[in-house]
Amino acid sequence: MEPWYSLYWFRSVQWQQYHFAHPLALSLIPGILVLFFLRYYLGRNARQQLNISIGQLRQRRIGSDSPFDRWLSLLRYLLPVSVFVGVAMLLVALARPQIVRQQRDEQSEGIDIMLAIDVSESMNESDLPPNRLAAARRVAQAFVNSRKNDRIGLVIFAGEAFSLCPLTTDYTLLKQYLNELNTRMVRTSGTAIGDALARCINRMRDPVTTAADTTRSDAEQAGSERSKLIILLSDGDNTAGNLDPVTAAKLARAFSMRLYTIAVGRASSVKAGTVDEGILKTIATLGNGSFYRATDARSLQRIFAHINRLEKAPVHVRVYEDIQDFYRVYLYWGISFLLGALLLKNTIFGNVLED
Template identity: 55%
Template sequence: MPWYALYWLMPQTLRSFHYDNRWALWLIPLSLGLFGLRRLLGRRYHQQLRVSLAGLVGSRPDGWMLIISYLRFLMPLCVWLAISFLLLALARPQVVRQLREEQSDGIDIVLAIDISSSMTETDLRPNRLAAARQVAQGFVNGRKNDRIGLVVFAGEAYSLCPLTTDYALLLQYIRELNPNMIRTTGTAIGDALARSINRLRNSPARSKVLILLSDGDNTAGNLDPLTVARLAQNFGVKIYTIAVGKQTRSTDTLGVATQFDEGILKTIAKVGQGAFFRANDVDQLRQIFSRIDRLERAPVRVQTYEDVQDQYRPYIYWGMLFLLLALFLKNTVLGNSLED
């Protein structure tokens, strides 16, 4: 942008600047007082020669006489504009651009989701698995800079998605979860924990988290959940367990009603140095994921860079231009006869 462009004189341009020496701006209106003082002293001590302009203008209308009489203010105006622009340059107008950079070590998280046939129960609307899918998607959308993987299990456990920051791919896998993906019946919690820990054990992340979501006891698989949970300690993996669904009574072989045993999930969470949660409805399940989301946040380091560009040169040039114009007018009739 050339210095003589009107862009530098626009009010919005002047308001957009950061002024390093803002005090200089206050001197601009104060400089008007110098001209008032000069005029006051000039009237008192300066001898004046009154000259009639009637002979110069002849038969011209009174409007032209008025315009010519106002020309005596042109030189003082140029001087004031020169001073104002030089003071504006002294205020050091700057364009400051802030660059904010956030750095986070990130957390590696594996979601282990039960997709057994019991997850089709409708005590959570529309059913347990659909509710888990919906809340898990919201959890993934709320993460940033974290790698997340997905393990699914029923009678067997499979690693469906490796640790990734491709959240679009991960969300697609979560949307497609259904009980038909694994035909083997049962709930292999121990195998699911092993698959998840295997994904996390070689992770370089400072924090490694396993979130296991299930609605039943360990009824299948070859691995003992507690043994696997103890191995998680050695790899620095923290385990959160979520029991999905309302507690219901079942009948054993002797016809005696028994309460659903959630002790295995509690013990796994305790051994895995995490926490156990029970979700009796969708809102409670959402609150649980929100709480885990708050607990497992990597510290973010924020660095702010400032790009400062001084813009005082155009105003120096404008000040010099009006100063030269004032000197020119001083040596003309406008700076002598008319001023007097």
């Protein structure tokens, strides 16, 4: 750190870093000039003057003025300038210049999300180009990218349901699983919505941290429970499986899990009886969630964006401030200039400079 008497403290770069705790004190500096002007204006008629004729002497001095004489005549302003600078530095010190360094620490417990995606043969329909499954896969990956501090898992289902990825914060691994989804992964035909919900519930009700969970510590597990939600995406009615979807939705509600259902596909391109919006609406209502219909890729994106806005974990922000004061530097400068002015005023130099 530079010594207080260094000119380093008057560099523009240094002043740009300052935050003034009491900036009103700086606005008083122009008032010092006003006081000097009033003192001069009110005291100019009170001075004693001796009028003598020195016309010829003045003409000779004007003709013989040297640069040294002109510089010497400017020394009469040394006293008022010292007073002005001294008081100005005291006001700067009063304004309390400081450099504030902030550090933000954002903490969020996150939430648990299970994605249940239908991979039956009907997901190859091209009403959502290039097909329903590809559109769902792309939008789900974008949804994963938008999440932070959340544990996300993946369940796939057709005539049977399988847990493809446990709850994890390894989004790279999860997106790799999503990218590999295809309709040949489950050979059993049908749509087992109830079994898919049961797989999701089993994954989220288990308090044990999985090996893929890279962020949740033991201290976090002992704390408050995380919010849990299931996003189920399908284009068909429940035609297979061992568990009724309504029963599974009631189980989800019993475990405080919200359930969002998305029906994929255009009604005009789906054969009668293959999509039952009623069951998807029913289980969404039972699961304290919402039902959505995605008729194209853009509407599917809007649905996931809407869910993304609804389901946000609270973020706790802590701001740490490192405050370094520099008022002492300018206080020392102010005292030095005022002492200099006092020295000039109370010695022979003061009279010489005023003459």
